[in-house]
Each structure stands twice: as C-alpha cells, then as structure tokens.
Amino acid sequence: MRISLLAVLLCSLAAAAPERVLIIDGQNNHEWQVTTPLLKKALENTKLFRVDVATSPAKGADMTAFHPDLKQYAVIVSNYSDYGGGGVWSTALQKDCEAYVNNGGGFVTVHAADNAFPQCKEFNLMIGVGGWQGRTEKDGPMLRWRDGKIVRDMTPGKGGHHGRRHEDAATTHVKNHPIKKGLPDAWLHTEDELYDALRSPAENVTVLATAFADKATGGTGEHEPALMTIAYGKGRVFHTILCHHALAMQCVGFITTFQRGTEWAATGKVTQKAPADFPSPTQVSLRK
Numbered sequence: 001m002r003i004s005l006l007a008v009l010l011c012s013l014a015a016a017a018p019e020r021v022l023i024i025d026g027q028n029n030h031e032w033q034v035t036t037p038l039l040k041k042a043l044e045n046t047k048l049f050r051v052d053v054a055t056s057p058a059k060g061a062d063m064t065a066f067h068p069d070l071k072q073y074a075v076i077v078s079n080y081s082d083y084g085g086g087g088v089w090s091t092a093l094q095k096d097c098e099a100y101v102n103n104g105g106g107f108v109t110v111h112a113a114d115n116a117f118p119q120c121k122e123f124n125l126m127i128g129v130g131g132w133q134g135r136t137e138k139d140g141p142m143l144r145w146r147d148g149k150i151v152r153d154m155t156p157g158k159g160g161h162h163g164r165r166h167e168d169a170a171t172t173h174v175k176n177h178p179i180k181k182g183l184p185d186a187w188l189h190t191e192d193e194l195y196d197a198l199r200s201p202a203e204n205v206t207v208l209a210t211a212f213a214d215k216a217t218g219g220t221g222e223h224e225p226a227l228m229t230i231a232y233g234k235g236r237v238f239h240t241i242l243c244h245h246a247l248a249m250q251c252v253g254f255i256t257t258f259q260r261g262t263e264w265a266a267t268g269k270v271t272q273k274a275p276a277d278f279p280s281p282t283q284v285s286l287r288k
Helices: 002-016 032-044 091-102 111-115 121-127 252-267
Strands: 019-025 049-055 075-078 106-110 142-146 149-153 166-172 186-192 205-212 223-232 235-240
Touching (some): 019 032, 032 049, 049 252, 075 252, 091 106, 091 121, 091 235, 106 111, 106 252, 121 223, 142 205, 166 223, 186 252, 223 252, 235 252
Parallel strands (some): 019 049, 019 075, 075 106, 106 235
Antiparallel strands (some): 142 149, 142 223, 166 205, 223 235
C-alpha cells in the first residue's frame, strides 16, 4: 500500500514538473534586451515552464563557440535575427537545430526572428514564411486569406514589409486548434507592426489567425497570416508575427497566444484556460 501511494506521489510530481524552455537572443534588429525578459516572464507566469536564456556574442564577434545544448529543452524560442549584418549561427548549431526539431523538439519564432537566415533552406521550411534579407518569389509564395481560404500568392516581389504601427484585429480561422480553442474568433491587438508579404517555402503551414493589413496604414490590403503552426519532421513550430516592442508585449492577446503556442510546441497540447481579460473584437486589453 505504501509503495502504491509513493508511486502515485512520484507520478504526480513528475507530471507537475515544468517544461524546460530555451530563449535564444543576443542579436536582433529589434530591442531583444527589452523583449527577452518580457517573453521569459510571460512563460514563467504560467508556472508551466522553466526558462533559460542563451545570449550569443555581439554583432561582429566570432559565432563559432556559440552552441547551446538544445537537447536539454522541450522547446526553443527564437528572439534572434541576423538582419542588418548580424551573425549567422554556426553550421554546427544550424544542423543541431534542424535535427532537434526534426526529431520532435518544439520551436517558437517571435516577430523579427522570422527575418533570420534567408540562405538556410531548412530554417525557412521550419518557420513557413519569413521576410526581408533578399527574400523574393524565388524563395516561395506569400500566404493570404481570400474568399474564405488560404491561397498561395506567387506574385513577383520582395518578401517582408509593414505599414505604420496601429491596432489591428486578429481573426481566427482554425477554431478547434489547441492554441485557439476557447478564445474569441476575433480580438483587437494593441499598436504594433503588422508584418505583411512574408514569403518562403510555406509548406505544412496551418494559419490559425490572420490580420488585415489596411492600405490606409501603408499595408497591402490583404489578410495576412499572424499566427501559424508548421509541421517540420516530428517537431511542432509556432510562429507569431506579433510584438515589435514592449507595449505590444503587454497585449493579453499576444501573451495568451504566446504562452499557449509555446506549450503546444513543447507538448502537443494546451492546458491553459482562456483568461478573463482576453481582448474583445473592439477593445484592447493590456497587462503592465
């Protein structure tokens, strides 16, 4: 009897163990020094994650020795971009990351992290669509929501653009996905950069939600993918274009979908309930 109770207790403790998360930063054309602590805090606030941060050498430094041990973690969160002349990960780290996700590891890319590594075929397959750094139709299509479905748009042109910062409404298209289940079909995101015209191989992508890039704010006039999942080998990838800056990271819509997307990438399920302060279709909701 005592052995049975002990076994139950040990199982309960094991089930409650937080998932290990690694955030990679150190270079980015955005303020990673500000945003990484906010990403870390958002995940730790769920009590579901134990979060470490691996910070690369500074721009222009030798990247050869930067090689965090990915195998220790259930999911990797990228807040890293080499845009603007930053350092590309070493070939060894790139190969380790590909193998890690291909063999079942989780991966999350946040906002400008999808600008990274245009020359790396596997990274672009992993993130679905990316922007800037010379991406054009040679790299793949843009994804747009038109007439009730996602279409692949091969119109020639550069990949990656955004208009002026503004509030925008995210609209759900896959309601029963664990990341989106129980959340409103539409919700208003606070002032942010709305990426548009992203393009890459766009294979095995599920667009969970789009946002309208209004021409009045300098956008494309298209419903652009905002939240995506990508199947890469046995791994799960969550891609959010949201959150250029600290204010945008106070949006409860971003916080919730980032927390849920990270849990899903790590485990394939979501245990978190929809928060009472989630934004409505017409009202932004912020947490300081």
